[in-house]
Amino acid sequence: MKFASRMAAATAILVASALPALAAGQLNIFNFGLYTPPDLIKKFEQTYDVKVTVTEYDSNESALAKIQAGGHGFDIIVPSAYIVPTYIENGLLMKSEPNQMSNFKNVKSEWVDVAWDKGRHYTVPYVWGTTGVMVNTKVYKGDLNTAAIIFDPPPELKGKINVVPSMNEVLDxxxxxxxxEACTTDKAILKKAHDKLMEAKASWASIDYPSFEKFIKEDLNASIFWNGASSRIRAENPGFAFGLPKTGFLIWQDNVAILKDAKNVENAKLFLNFLMDPENAAMVSNYTRYGNSITGSEAKMDPNLLKAPELTIPADLKSAGHFQTACPPDVQQIYTRIWTDLTK
Incomplete structure (x- = not known):
């Protein structure tokens, strides 16, 4: 779901130009920004003689709005788990039966019968990760595994903190x-969270999807962030580290599905099956720096990624993790009111 996936503006890009003038077909992909490996697209194009266009978006909500408006021309969408039921309930996804595709046998068992798509009739797994806190340890010497970095920040971080504009993740x-607990209806807790957010905001520099460069150059020193994006920043500035708050953190998965009004259905099905090949899943992980759900992909993954601390949930923190889900509509309305107040 995540920074790498959200920081780019929604722009159409054509990936890989070394194609025959007359391709066997087309495929139009709608995905988070900086989330589609160019080498993966080139391989798919060359394998199937299909011309691929990738258009980027910055959030699940903006993507959903675009799809609901119609006339988009996309074949493939990459929604996070919590929003997949909304797509299904609104008849926006094709029941493409990925569970009957030849490479479905590679999907790890724990990612088959998932709550948002029981038995995988609509979606295939893309990558999974966690939402935690990233901080510059050259500036901050305290506990990494605390959300106090964001909500009760020490003096050395004030004015250099970012909060990603992802409502549910921040509010949770x-x-x-x-x-x-996430999606609570307890009014006292919701007020307490509201007040804490409003108090903390005075210490923040931004509510934004900032460029990696702002962290690498240390214009920003802390953020609510995603583990894969944190790994990419640490590769450029080893002072940054990623922590998972002991009070609670999110685990999420992004998925790939075919839109109900797709024009290039057979090519879209080829792409879903293609993603479940271990070598191709490894290409996605190596680029995004997130884990995947495909058996055998580890053999093709970057060894440094497999060892990356950002991809490991410490045993003593596992109980603090909870999978991201959609809140009931009445709770979502409260979330929206709090978020509107926070972002004024």
Whole structure:
């Protein structure tokens, strides 16, 4: 779901130009920004003689709005788990039966019968990760595994903190921090979270999807962030480290599906099956720096990625993790009111 996936503006890009003038077909992919490996697209194009266009978006919500508006021309969408039921309930996804595709046998068992798509009738797994806190340890010497970095920041971080504009992730972390559970209806907890957010905002520099460069150059020193994006930044500035708040953190998965009104259905099905090949899943992980759900992909993954601390949930923190889900509509309305107040 994530920074690498969200920081780019929604622009159409044509990936890989070394194609025959007359391709066997086309495929139009709608994905988060900086989330589609160019080498993967080139390989697919050359394997199937298909011309691929990738258009980028910055959030699940903006992508959904675009699809609901119609007339988009996309074949493939990459929604996070929590929003997949909304796509299905609104008849926006094709029941393409990935569970009957030849490479489905490679999907790890724990990612087959998932809550958002029981038995995988609509989606295939893309990558999975966690939402935590990234901080510059050259500036901050305290506990990494605390959301206090964001919500009760020490003086050395004030004015150089970013919060990603991802409403549910930020609110869930804040609610966990003040002692509640995600999607709570407890008004006292929700008010406490609201007040904590408003208090903390005075210490933040931005609510944004900033460029990696702002962290690498240390214009920003802390953020609510995603583990894969944190790994990419640490590769450029080893002072940065990633922590998972003991009070609670999110685990998520992004998925790939065919849109109900896709024009290039057979090519889209080829792409879903292609993603479940271990070598191709490894290409996605190596580029995005997130884990995947495909058996055998580890053999082709970057050894440094397999050892990356960002991809490991410490045993003593596993109980603090919870999978991201959509809140009921009445709770989502409260979230929206809090978020509107925070972002004024």
């Amino acid at each position: 972390m804040a609610i966990n921090y003040v002692g509640g």
